[in-house]
Every structure is written in C-alpha cells, then in structure tokens.
Amino acid sequence: MANAKDRVGKAGMVLASTIFKIALYVCVVVLIIWIGKTAYQFGYDVFNQQAMSPGEGQDVTVVIQEDDSVYEIGKILEQKGLVEDALVFWVQEKLSNYSGELKPGTYLLSTAYTPTRIMGILAGDEEQEGADS
Numbered sequence: 001m002a003n004a005k006d007r008v009g010k011a012g013m014v015l016a017s018t019i020f021k022i023a024l025y026v027c028v029v030v031l032i033i034w035i036g037k038t039a040y041q042f043g044y045d046v047f048n049q050q051a052m053s054p055g056e057g058q059d060v061t062v063v064i065q066e067d068d069s070v071y072e073i074g075k076i077l078e079q080k081g082l083v084e085d086a087l088v089f090w091v092q093e094k095l096s097n098y099s100g101e102l103k104p105g106t107y108l109l110s111t112a113y114t115p116t117r118i119m120g121i122l123a124g125d126e127e128q129e130g131a132d133s
Contacts, residue, residue, distance in 0.1 A: 042088070045084065046092055046095070049115045050114065051111065051112045052111040053112060054112060056112060057113070058111045059108055059109070060081065060108070060109050060110070060111065061108055062082070062106070063076075063105075063107075064104045064122065065104055066104045068104065070090050070102060071086055071087070071090045073089075074086030074087070074093075077089060080109075082118060088115075092115050093119055096116060098119040102122040103122060
C-alpha cells in the first residue's frame, strides 16, 4: 500500500515539475520577445526621425540654460512637444554631427522640425536655421 502511495506521489512531483518547467520556458520566451520588440522600437525611433507635426507646425520658444545636459534639453523639448522622447533625443544627439555642440540660449523652434534640424539650430548651424521645413 505504501509503495502505491510513493509511486503516485512521485508521479505528481514529476508532473508538477514538468508543468513548472514549461511555465518557466514560456515566461522566458515571452520576456525575450518583449525585450526584442522594445529594443527594435527604440532603435526605430532613434534612426527614423520624424517631426512631431509635419507640415506647417507650431512655433515654440525654448530656453536652454548653460548647465542643462543633453537629456535635460531633451526633456524640455519633449515637454514643449518638439520631440517624442527625451531618451531617444539623447541617443540621437550622441550619434549626430552635433554631439557636444548644443549651446544655451533662447530659440524659436517649430513642431515641424526633425530632431536633427533642432540639434542643428541648438548648435548654431546656420544651414539648419535657414533651411525650409
């Protein structure tokens, strides 16, 4: 009698262990898919620069202080509706020709400007300031 109980107990443990392993594998696969999707979307946002409102856009005044970091500038631009994500702007600035070139001051920017054009204006690039939308 005790031998039958042991066999049933062992079978239950094997079944529970198998179910746990399957659930763990499913969770790992879902996590990997989520990480991949998030990383792809972030990379897409970094390299596929879009203006917030193509066309006419709205003019927005932005004040950049002397001690503002690039991320803080990105947060200001995000709050003003000029860029979608401050972290994406930070990465874009690091990968651009304007890395480390953004200057403090008061700027009139448009929501029709791409992040690269905004960086050019903040860096004092006359070509970007005079370019058509």
